[in-house]
Amino acid sequence: MGKRVGEQTVLIENHVGIASSFAVVGPKEGKGPLGQYFDQVLEDPLCGQSSFEMAEHVMFKRACEKCIEKAGLEKGRVQMMLGGDLLNQIMAASLSARDLAIPFLGLYGACSTMTESLLVGAMLCDGGYADPVLCAAGSHFCTAERQYRFPLEYGCQRTPSAQWTVTGAGAHLLMRDGGEVRITMGTCGRVIDFGISDANNMGAAMAPAAADTVWHHLRDTGRSIRDYDQFITGDLGAVGSRLLYDLLGEKGVPLSGEKHTDCGLMVFDKDQDVHAGGSGCGCAATVLSAYVLPKMCTGEWRRVAFMATGALLSTTTSQQGESIPGVAHLVVLERERT
Amino acid sequence: MGKRVGEQTVLIENHVGIASSFAVVGPKEGKGPLGQYFDQVLEDPLCGQSSFEMAEHVMFKRACEKCIEKAGLEKGRVQMMLGGDLLNQIMAASLSARDLAIPFLGLYGACSTMTESLLVGAMLCDGGYADPVLCAAGSHFCTAERQYRFPLEYGCQRTPSAQWTVTGAGAHLLMRDGGEVRITMGTCGRVIDFGISDANNMGAAMAPAAADTVWHHLRDTGRSIRDYDQFITGDLGAVGSRLLYDLLGEKGVPLSGEKHTDCGLMVFDKDQDVHAGGSGCGCAATVLSAYVLPKMCTGEWRRVAFMATGALLSTTTSQQGESIPGVAHLVVLERERT
Numbered sequence: 042m043g044k045r046v047g048e049q050t051v052l053i054e055n056h057v058g059i060a061s062s063f064a065v066v067g068p069k070e071g072k073g074p075l076g077q078y079f080d081q082v083l084e085d086p087l088c089g090q091s092s093f094e095m096a097e098h099v100m101f102k103r104a105c106e107k108c109i110e111k112a113g114l115e116k117g118r119v120q121m122m123l124g125g126d127l128l129n130q131i132m133a134a135s136l137s138a139r140d141l142a143i144p145f146l147g148l149y150g151a152c153s154t155m156t157e158s159l160l161v162g163a164m165l166c167d168g169g170y171a172d173p174v175l176c177a178a179g180s181h182f183c184t185a186e187r188q189y190r191f192p193l194e195y196g197c198q199r200t201p202s203a204q205w206t207v208t209g210a211g212a213h214l215l216m217r218d219g220g221e222v223r224i225t226m227g228t229c230g231r232v233i234d235f236g237i238s239d240a241n242n243m244g245a246a247m248a249p250a251a252a253d254t255v256w257h258h259l260r261d262t263g264r265s266i267r268d269y270d271q272f273i274t275g276d277l278g279a280v281g282s283r284l285l286y287d288l289l290g291e292k293g294v295p296l297s298g299e300k301h302t303d304c305g306l307m308v309f310d311k312d313q314d315v316h317a318g319g320s321g322c323g324c325a326a327t328v329l330s331a332y333v334l335p336k337m338c339t340g341e342w343r344r345v346a347f348m349a350t351g352a353l354l355s356t357t358t359s360q361q362g363e364s365i366p367g368v369a370h371l372v373v374l375e376r377e378r379t
Numbered sequence: 380m381g382k383r384v385g386e387q388t389v390l391i392e393n394h395v396g397i398a399s400s401f402a403v404v405g406p407k408e409g410k411g412p413l414g415q416y417f418d419q420v421l422e423d424p425l426c427g428q429s430s431f432e433m434a435e436h437v438m439f440k441r442a443c444e445k446c447i448e449k450a451g452l453e454k455g456r457v458q459m460m461l462g463g464d465l466l467n468q469i470m471a472a473s474l475s476a477r478d479l480a481i482p483f484l485g486l487y488g489a490c491s492t493m494t495e496s497l498l499v500g501a502m503l504c505d506g507g508y509a510d511p512v513l514c515a516a517g518s519h520f521c522t523a524e525r526q527y528r529f530p531l532e533y534g535c536q537r538t539p540s541a542q543w544t545v546t547g548a549g550a551h552l553l554m555r556d557g558g559e560v561r562i563t564m565g566t567c568g569r570v571i572d573f574g575i576s577d578a579n580n581m582g583a584a585m586a587p588a589a590a591d592t593v594w595h596h597l598r599d600t601g602r603s604i605r606d607y608d609q610f611i612t613g614d615l616g617a618v619g620s621r622l623l624y625d626l627l628g629e630k631g632v633p634l635s636g637e638k639h640t641d642c643g644l645m646v647f648d649k650d651q652d653v654h655a656g657g658s659g660c661g662c663a664a665t666v667l668s669a670y671v672l673p674k675m676c677t678g679e680w681r682r683v684a685f686m687a688t689g690a691l692l693s694t695t696t697s698q699q700g701e702s703i704p705g706v707a708h709l710v711v712l713e714r715e716r717t
Contacts, residue, residue: 044507168506169382232477
């Protein structure tokens with residue numbers, strides 16, 4: 042069949058390209074180093090709604106609508122929508138799918154959702170099951186804080202390893218024979234648990250999964266770090282990125298800051314008081330649109346391994362003392378030499 | 380390409396069969412009319428664990444492990460696992476995927492998750508991206524009650540339209556050229572919202588989505604109700620099933636009890652005090668294994684439209700007064716004449 046290589050990697054043999062992308066972010070993200078590159082920066086994190094959850098939904102929907110519009114399509118042309126978010130029962134994605142009336146497959150991979158959706162979307166598009174496919178993910182600082190941690194009003198002191206959930210949503214439209222940047226491969230991650238139970242150290246919980254996926258990807262494909270212009274992780278942050286280098290180093294894979302960047306480290310400035318960096322489904326989703334794809338379109342990067350990482354916890358499992366497993370899905374983005 | 384027909388339906392052209400299935404249920408389900416047909420009935424709804432959430436996880440994992448074992452495979456042979464549950468952040472599925480170490484794509488479609496996973500799994504298997512693929516879903520009465528409604532200890536009086544979440548997990552292994560019963564088509568549902576906001580009337584919230592998916596399926600394929608031996612819904616219950624007939628009737632599609640059964644109506648006896656019937660991801664997942672597939676294997680049914688239905692709500696959206704949209708995904712199960 043030739044659609045698989047090794048244990049976890051699939052080949053996307055047809056041209057499945059990212060035909061359009063759209064990123065909406067909150068005011069804090071707009072003030073960060075990538076501020077000018079996002080398609081839309083909200084002035085109001087409530088987005089004119091009466092709750093942060095509804096603001097997250099409106100932001101998610103806007104990213105989807107504008108992404109389809111940017112591709113010059115009517116939304117009725119989009120054959121499938123794949124996505125998710127961090128809200129319990131992925132309500133931002135579900136309500137957006139309702140409003141858009143596109144056949145919808147809801148995904149949950151915590152902060153790995155953006156690449157989970159690109160990976161599944163690429164397979165469905167490549168296989169001829171849907172074209173175009175809309176892939177989206179989002180998160181909101183204010184909903185994530187109160188759902189996973191503390192009420193905002195509590196003004197809780199954050200630990201040095203804590204990350205700041207990105208308020209943002211990104212949507213990407215996959216299309217056969219469309220877009221300059223193609224998805225050429227994907228590696229579906231396993232759920233890895235190193236026993237981390239500190240809900241304020243997501244980087245440490247996700248790094249083992251990221252290392253596992255990179256390692257399997259390289260083993261499956263017979264490639265090395267040198268075969269990529271860049272490895273880009275979703276939201277390992279400062280702590281998780283260092284752990285990723287250590288874990289891969291132990292397996293003889295020399296990844297370092299020279300060939301690696303993390304969306305969570307790019308999205309905020311150090312003086313924005315975000316501690317170990319940005320996080321959330323919206324982090325990888327918006328940085329892909331604002332930073333990664335533009336750098337590929339200018340030819341600076343030709344081949345990128347893009348991998349969002351998720352920490353699989355709920356408040357219930359945390360309160361019950363369970364550890365926090367992680368998962369990471371990788372897609373290979375390539376721009377052909379022109 | 381020939382992999383799609385109409386607006387929402389995909390064709391599974393290769394033989395993608397259900398090579399093995401396994402269902403674990405709780406004691407109450409074991410006392411119901413299908414009790415003797417489940418593979419395993421728990422004596423203890425806590426499953427020897429210290430919390431109901433961990434019991435749900437153990438039950439989910441057991442269904443997966445035993446399903447793989449029943450197919451005579453080692454778990455390392457399974458190339459992908461797709462699944463989800465009703466716990467916040469689908470923790471039962473995520474922790475099971477960790478324990479099984481199979482590359483994992485987490486899904487969330489509320490009680491539609493079983494057919495969401497069979498639909499995606501069938502496309503990935505048909506397309507050559509993964510084979511075999513493990514598809515699973517589960518739910519637990521005690522975790523769903525306390526997460527979505529009231530603490531169990533509160534002893535809340537239930538409304539006549541309320542349904543009883545099935546304690547159970549079902550796993551199904553899809554394999555190329557394996558199994559007598561094949562998935563030959565799938566219709567990916569849209570998220571439909573008729574403005575129902577009563578969290579104790581899930582049947583009414585889901586029926587419009589079920590009607591929409593059936594209607595699109597028939598329009599996409601040019602088929603009629605007569606072309607199927609049975610339409611089987613996941614957990615519309617008594618209220619939702621009547622609404623489904625009404626909604627389809629308005630569109631000129633004559634579905635009735637003669638050609639329709641609902642897993643939620645089959646899984647419990649009337650005297651088990653479950654009001655409008657069973658519900659939960661585990662309802663469709665376990666009844667498929669215990670009742671639907673055996674009836675197809677004996678030749679009583681040759682072609683079945685199997686459609687789990689989900690109500691997309693969270694406690695937060697409910698408390699904020701949002702309505703409850705529904706979604707339903709349909710797979711066509713066929714057994715060739717021998």
